[in-house]
Amino acid sequence: MRKLLLAALFLTLTLCSACGARTASPGDAAEEDLTVIGMCQVGAESDWRVADSESMKTVFTEENGYRLLFEDARQKQENQISAIRKFIQQRVDYIVLMPISESGWESVLQEAKEAGIPVILVDRMVDAADESLYAAHVGSDFLREGAMAAQWMEGVFPDERENVGIIHIHGTLGSTAQLGRTAALEAALEKHENWELLARLDGDFTQAKTYEVMTEYLSSLPGRGNIDVVYCENDNIAFGAIQALEEQGYVCGRDGARVITFDATRGALTQCLEGRIALAVECNPLLGPLVEEVIQTMEAGGTPEKHRYVEEQVFTAEDLTEALIEAREY
Ligand code: GYE
Numbered sequence: 033m034r035k036l037l038l039a040a041l042f043l044t045l046t047l048c049s050a051c052g053a054r055t056a057s058p059g060d061a062a063e064e065d066l067t068v069i070g071m072c073q074v075g076a077e078s079d080w081r082v083a084d085s086e087s088m089k090t091v092f093t094e095e096n097g098y099r100l101l102f103e104d105a106r107q108k109q110e111n112q113i114s115a116i117r118k119f120i121q122q123r124v125d126y127i128v129l130m131p132i133s134e135s136g137w138e139s140v141l142q143e144a145k146e147a148g149i150p151v152i153l154v155d156r157m158v159d160a161a162d163e164s165l166y167a168a169h170v171g172s173d174f175l176r177e178g179a180m181a182a183q184w185m186e187g188v189f190p191d192e193r194e195n196v197g198i199i200h201i202h203g204t205l206g207s208t209a210q211l212g213r214t215a216a217l218e219a220a221l222e223k224h225e226n227w228e229l230l231a232r233l234d235g236d237f238t239q240a241k242t243y244e245v246m247t248e249y250l251s252s253l254p255g256r257g258n259i260d261v262v263y264c265e266n267d268n269i270a271f272g273a274i275q276a277l278e279e280q281g282y283v284c285g286r287d288g289a290r291v292i293t294f295d296a297t298r299g300a301l302t303q304c305l306e307g308r309i310a311l312a313v314e315c316n317p318l319l320g321p322l323v324e325e326v327i328q329t330m331e332a333g334g335t336p337e338k339h340r341y342v343e344e345q346v347f348t349a350e351d352l353t354e355a356l357i358e359a360r361e362y
Contacts (some may be wrong), residue, residue: 066099067327070119071128075107076155077204077237078268079297083362084130084155084317093322107204109136116140116206120147126327127151133206134159141165152326154319156208159162162179168336170322174209174343177313178216180346184318185220186288186313189227193210196227197258199289201246201273203237203265209315213265230257235269242272250280267293267300267312274308284308295345297362307350314344317362 057273064180069092073085090159092100101124107130120129120143127149131137137158142165144151150167157169189196200217203210221227231249235242242264250257259282264270272292274284278334284291290310293300303309319342 042072047160047356051306051327052244053181053310057287060226065097067097067126067331068099068101068124069126069128069327070101070103070115070122070124071110072103072105072115072119072130072131074112074130075104077107077298078266078295079362080118080295080315082315083297084319086319086362087318088128088322088323090271094326102333105132107132109133109216113140116144116151123360124149126330128154128323130154131156131158131208133205134202134208134211137163138162150330152323154323155317163338168339168340170326171208171342172315173341174212174315175216176212176341177294177315177344179346181213181237181263181311181313182216182296182347184222184346185227186224186239188310189260192224194352195223195258196228196260197230198227198261198263199230199273200232200240200263201235201247201260201265201269202232203235203269205234205262207237207243209237209294210265217263230259235265235272237266239268239272239275242269245274246273247277248280250276250282256282262291264291264293266315267297269293270300270309274303279289282349285310298357298360301347301352301357301360305349305354305357307349310348312347314346316342316344 071088074081076082093097099292104113105115109205111134112253115128125142129151132151134157138160141160145165153166153169155171202214221229228259233245233249235245242292262273270291274291277284282289285307292311293309294313294315298312300309300312303310322340
């Protein structure tokens with residue numbers, strides 16, 4: 033709709049050139065064809081997030097016909113909400129939102145709907161019951177990712193009589209990635225009586241926070257903990273946990289704590305190949321091309337698929353080579 037307004041403006045300027053008004057330059061004309069995207073990213077808390085932002089910036093360029101207005105919310109929902117309100121005022125063509133957490137979106141999404149601006153959700157979801165508040169969602173199936181990790185654990189610890197001590201370090205509370213990955217672990221803990229949850233810590237998806245809480249936890253133990261698994265809800269949590277564990281004399285690997293991670297960015301795969309990370313569950317951040325497909329479908333007057341999940345796999349050291357890691361895009 034913004035494009036229509038701009039086209040009308042262009043026409044007026046061109047017509048007025050005959051009566052001495054300013055004529056739109058070819059530069060302006062090119063500008064008018066751009067589809068304006070207001071994008072609201074969570075922040076830059078993890079390697080995954082940085083790769084995700086990069087993917088968006090690579091796709092939504094002027095050469096490809098877009099003007100990208102990119103807002104980094106620095107991990108705060110209120111910043112995301114004000115960015116959306118600003119985009120509505122600016123009358124962008126589309127709003128792309130990576131919601132930090134699931135709740136609290138109804139009113140601002142309603143405002144976007146009333147302004148006639150389609151909202152595309154990326155990566156995480158919102159818990160709004162009214163699906164008409166967003167045009168489409170593109171992201172990962174986090175419950176499935178967690179279930180793949182639990183299935184791997186069942187293979188590694190097949191003896192139901194043996195105690196398995198697990199530390200769970202979760203990501204940002206209330207985010208879809210946290211909710212899904214946590215729910216899968218909880219279901220597995222229910223199923224296996226011999227799996228013992230030693231501690232649940234909040235790593236907020238960052239290395240620094242995890243290092244801090246893990247160090248505090250390990251230091252509080254009276255002796256050496258019997259830690260078989262550290263279930264880390266993203267790579268940066270895994271990096272912080274490994275740092276704290278090793279500093280306190282723990283071994284990470286087959287002969288010690290088996291670190292499970294989600295994302296499988298290059299840094300984590302390298303540690304997996306080296307044996308420090310036991311399992312890396314892939315979470316694909318390269319969502320830019322999929323978001324563009326949604327926009328192209330809508331530009332052509334079509335209706336995009338409501339939910340689109342990306343294909344993902346798991347990696348252990350046996351699946352990896354240096355060449356494979358080198359060739360990986362993130
Ligand atoms: O796993 C984590 C990030 O929502 C999939 O958020 C995303 C998660 C990802 O900060 O690294």
